[in-house]
Amino acid sequence: MNKDEAVNQLGASAPGWSSLLQPARLRAALCANDRLKLYLSVLQAAAAHAHAPHQALLDLAREIAAAGIGVREQAEWLHDLPATAALEGEAVRLPELPRLAAQLREDLGQMARPLLAQADADPALAERVGDWQARLQALAEGASLLDEALLRDLTSGQPEAGDSLHRLVMDLHKALNRLAARLASDNVAGAHAWDLAADGSDRPRVEAFMRGLARTRALKGEHPGLDTAATREGARLMIQNDIGTNDAHVIVLQVDTGGAAPSISLTYSDLHRQRFAFFQRLLAEVGAQWGPTQSRQTPGLNAGEAYHVGSARFAPADEAALQLMLEGIGERIVFLIDWNRARKRLLPFVDKAAAVAVLDATARQRVGHLAWLTLGGERLIWNAMAAQGPSAFRLGDRLDEVMGEDAAAAFLVEALALADRARAQAQPPALVADQVRTLLAQRLQGRHGGFEDLAEHAGLCHAMAQGLRDALAHGHDRDAAAAAHLAARAKTWERQADHLVMRARSQAERYPQWQPLLRLLEQSDDVADALEEACFVLGLRAEQAGSAPAAVRDALQALADCVLGAVQDHLKALTVAATLGQRSDAADRDEFLGASWRVLQAERHADELLRTARRALAQAARSDPDPVALTLGNELAAALELASDALLSLGYGLRERVFQRLDPGNA
Numbered sequence: 001m002n003k004d005e006a007v008n009q010l011g012a013s014a015p016g017w018s019s020l021l022q023p024a025r026l027r028a029a030l031c032a033n034d035r036l037k038l039y040l041s042v043l044q045a046a047a048a049h050a051h052a053p054h055q056a057l058l059d060l061a062r063e064i065a066a067a068g069i070g071v072r073e074q075a076e077w078l079h080d081l082p083a084t085a086a087l088e089g090e091a092v093r094l095p096e097l098p099r100l101a102a103q104l105r106e107d108l109g110q111m112a113r114p115l116l117a118q119a120d121a122d123p124a125l126a127e128r129v130g131d132w133q134a135r136l137q138a139l140a141e142g143a144s145l146l147d148e149a150l151l152r153d154l155t156s157g158q159p160e161a162g163d164s165l166h167r168l169v170m171d172l173h174k175a176l177n178r179l180a181a182r183l184a185s186d187n188v189a190g191a192h193a194w195d196l197a198a199d200g201s202d203r204p205r206v207e208a209f210m211r212g213l214a215r216t217r218a219l220k221g222e223h224p225g226l227d228t229a230a231t232r233e234g235a236r237l238m239i240q241n242d243i244g245t246n247d248a249h250v251i252v253l254q255v256d257t258g259g260a261a262p263s264i265s266l267t268y269s270d271l272h273r274q275r276f277a278f279f280q281r282l283l284a285e286v287g288a289q290w291g292p293t294q295s296r297q298t299p300g301l302n303a304g305e306a307y308h309v310g311s312a313r314f315a316p317a318d319e320a321a322l323q324l325m326l327e328g329i330g331e332r333i334v335f336l337i338d339w340n341r342a343r344k345r346l347l348p349f350v351d352k353a354a355a356v357a358v359l360d361a362t363a364r365q366r367v368g369h370l371a372w373l374t375l376g377g378e379r380l381i382w383n384a385m386a387a388q389g390p391s392a393f394r395l396g397d398r399l400d401e402v403m404g405e406d407a408a409a410a411f412l413v414e415a416l417a418l419a420d421r422a423r424a425q426a427q428p429p430a431l432v433a434d435q436v437r438t439l440l441a442q443r444l445q446g447r448h449g450g451f452e453d454l455a456e457h458a459g460l461c462h463a464m465a466q467g468l469r470d471a472l473a474h475g476h477d478r479d480a481a482a483a484a485h486l487a488a489r490a491k492t493w494e495r496q497a498d499h500l501v502m503r504a505r506s507q508a509e510r511y512p513q514w515q516p517l518l519r520l521l522e523q524s525d526d527v528a529d530a531l532e533e534a535c536f537v538l539g540l541r542a543e544q545a546g547s548a549p550a551a552v553r554d555a556l557q558a559l560a561d562c563v564l565g566a567v568q569d570h571l572k573a574l575t576v577a578a579t580l581g582q583r584s585d586a587a588d589r590d591e592f593l594g595a596s597w598r599v600l601q602a603e604r605h606a607d608e609l610l611r612t613a614r615r616a617l618a619q620a621a622r623s624d625p626d627p628v629a630l631t632l633g634n635e636l637a638a639a640l641e642l643a644s645d646a647l648l649s650l651g652y653g654l655r656e657r658v659f660q661r662l663d664p665g666n667a
Contacts, residue, residue, distance in 0.1 A: 025114040026183060027195075027233050029176055030240075031068055032110035034252075036169050037269070038067040039104050040155050041294055041309065042078055043094075046085035047151055050092040057082055062291040062311045066254075066267045091147040098140045104154075104165070105136035115175050125175065128168050136165075157271065173250070177242055180229045190214070191228040191239070202237045205255055206230045208323035209239055212330030219334045219368040221423060226333065234258070239326075243336055251333065255322070262322045264314035266329065272340045274356060276308045279336055282363060286328030288312040334370075335363040342369035345377045346412060349399035354409045361413045362420075371423035372416045375432055381415065384437040392444055402507070403443065407452070411443050451578035453517060454654075457500050457524045458571050460493045464531035465567045465643070469560040471538060472553070483542035490535035497528040520653050526646035527567070534639035541632045549620045552633060555613035559640045562609055566602035566647045569595045573651070577658050592658065599651040606644035613637040 038060075045058045060079055069075045077096070085094045094100075112129045115121060139150075156164040185194040188203055189210035196202040210228065217226060230239045235258025241251045254265040266288070270276045273293075280290050293310040316322035339359060346355035362369055372380065385393045393402060400408035415436050422432040467486050476482040501521045508514040541548075548556075573595035576588055617633045 029111045029114050032107040033173050034067040035107050038063055040166055042081055044155055045082040046094050047092050049082045050085040050087050066311045091145045094146050095144050097144045101136045101139035105133050111172050132165055191230045193230040195231050197232055209326040209330040212327035215331050216334045220337050220370050221374050223337055225337050266312045269309045275339045282332045286325050287314050335368055350408050358409055358412045362416045367417045367420040369416055372419040375419050375429050380436050384440040387437045451574055453500055455574045457497050460497045461527050462567045463493050464490045465564040468535055469564045472557045472560050477541050480542045483539040487535045487539035490532045494528050494532035501525045516657055523650040523653050527643050530639050530643035530646055537636045544629055551616040552620050555616045559609040562602055562606050563640050563643050566599050569598040596651050596655050599647055603644045603648035606641045610637050610641040
């Protein structure tokens with residue numbers, strides 16, 4: 001006889017005793033809720049197995065344990081039940097369906113009991129419970145066939161599918177949460193609590209969870225949610241948070257202190273797979289070890305939507321670590337509220353992966369997305385884009401198409417952070433709109449200047465110049481394998497450089513402001529082409545037998561050193577140019593001019609070195625008249641000198657672009 005039944009027998013005829021039953025009945029109802037959700041999961045797993053018998057069965061062991069089913073025979077029966085399902089026509093034959101229906105009926109009554117015992121019990125809810133108990137009774141006494149309509153009536157969580165047992169369970173769960181708030185005999189840092197451990201050990205644990213929740217609670221603004229209830233069941237402290245308003249979006253923590261070491265078990269349910277994965281990543285930061293995610297999805301049901309449930313386990317080393325984990329869990333829950341709505345509202349600007357990455361980044365920064373949604377969401381971004389004028393964005397343009405994927409994502413992260421700071425400082429929405437508009441203008445100025453793409457292209461040129469210089473320094477002009485490897489890598493780098501040019505060309509066809517960037521990138525691509533050709537010729541030279549004279553090697557080495565130095569100075573000039581503006585200080589301008597001037601001087605020096613190399617090759621031909629070696633040596637030197645010529649042209653173009661930006665008349 002359990003405590004609930006004992007109290008019931010003692011006080012059946014005594015007025016007011018029924019109130020003593022409520023905490024125990026409420027705990028029993030919450031446990032029944034866990035079992036009901038498990039039974040529905042078993043039903044869907046059985047249907048899935050019947051339709052795809054060759055696929056591996058879902059392992060429900062973790063779900064069964066989380067539901068508190070400790071009787072081995074009962075646990076084994078539920079675990080093995082899906083394997084007994086088989087198709088019979090268009091229906092599923094499930095031999096144990098009547099027994100499962102009886103279990104559903106029993107636990108539905110257990111779950112509804114504390115609610116229906118209230119003087120102000122909802123008659124509509126009571127009627128739904130009665131209707132479903134009658135249906136389940138008929139099912140328990142009937143055949144073992146589960147057709148698609150019956151499965152939908154039992155397991156659907158979608159409002160458009162009509163009432164279902166699953167939706168009734170969710171509605172009962174919400175009502176139980178409200179009842180728990182009314183019955184709570186204590187308030188622990190904002191959590192409704194009752195029947196906590198008499199020795200006071202539960203309070204600091206609940207306080208730790210609520211401390212984390214309070215740290216980020218303000219991020220949700222006026223959005224409802226985050227109500228918490230806590231109670232004790234045997235050796236377990238149970239903490240439940242309702243997250244937001246979604247019926248199927250619930251977190252339950254069980255803190256077990258009955259063993260040798262404390263542990264935390266967390267059960268999480270969510271309608272959205274991507275948000276589930278997001279929460280898994282968040283909780284991994286505080287030590288969550290997740291089991292398999294069980295999807296409540298059956299072909300043809302719920303319009304393709306899934307209801308997902310998973311469990312995580314935390315293994316703290318001691319009490320202090322346990323409280324830190326509870327605090328970390330509480331701190332991260334707010335980022336789940338309206339997460340999927342925020343993800344969808346980012347999709348007009350970036351692709352799906354980038355939208356998730358933006359929300360990951362804002363959660364890590366503890367700024368969230370709810371303030372952005374409250375202040376207009378996508379309208380803030382659309383208005384900022386429109387304010388840039390038609391030369392920057394045209395109707396239908398995506399942010400990442402104009403700015404590039406990484407730059408667009410970085411801008412969105414910063415825009416969401418601006419919105420959150422505005423919330424914290426109670427700034428007016430108009431000011432936030434101006435800040436986002438200004439931020440976008442600043443980001444576009446950098447993109448339209450082209451220095452990011454130019455720097456990426458110059459980095460590829462530098463890789464080729466460095467590889468060529470090092471190859472000559474280490475004698476790879478006599479190592480065919482090493483030289484061939486360099487030539488292959490140079491070809492890859494040259495193709496990547498070509499891709500940058502092609503992307504800029506595509507943008508320039510649509511946006512006039514990209515034309516200056518395109519011209520500079522095309523000049524930079526001449527450098528890449530010349531360096532890739534030099535690497536190729538080096539590979540051909542390495543295939544020749546014999547070794548070039550020291551004078552030839554020294555001349556080619558000096559030429560490669562000169563070109564590498566020029567590329568490095570070009571990179572430095574680009575880095576400084578990206579930060580130059582009308583208010584830049586004199587030191588920055590002098591640094592840019594010095595670096596760009598050295599690029600121009602390198603071309604003159606390369607001309608002299610080319611002649612030195614040709615002279616050395618001609619002298620070498622007198623003692624070893626090998627026309628192939630002579631030709632390839634000359635071509636290698638010419639390709640290096642051609643790279644310096646291209647750098648000269650690029651340097652002049654970059655200087656002109658920077659001078660235009662510094663000229664107030666071009667502002």
